[in-house]
Amino acid sequence: MKYVATLVLVLIGTLPVDAQCAMCRAVLESETDSGMAEGVNNGIIYLMALPYILVGGLIWYIYKSRKKS
Numbered sequence: 001m002k003y004v005a006t007l008v009l010v011l012i013g014t015l016p017v018d019a020q021c022a023m024c025r026a027v028l029e030s031e032t033d034s035g036m037a038e039g040v041n042n043g044i045i046y047l048m049a050l051p052y053i054l055v056g057g058l059i060w061y062i063y064k065s066r067k068k069s
Contacts, residue, residue, distance in 0.1 A: 024040055
């Protein structure tokens with residue numbers, strides 16, 4: 001289990017991801033500063049990942065509590 005979690009974290013950290021909606025992409029492509037586009041991409045990734053982390057933690061907690069009984 002520890003190896004699977006490590007593999008998932010490595011893959012998430014190394015895959016290039018561009019997760020912009022069409023409106024954000026259009027506005028940021030017109031900008032000359034690419035730092036702002038990178039910041040928006042990172043913000044979208046963080047907002048997307050947080051619910052998955054919370055649900056995963058809840059499932060892990062339920063699994064561990066039921067395994068003890």
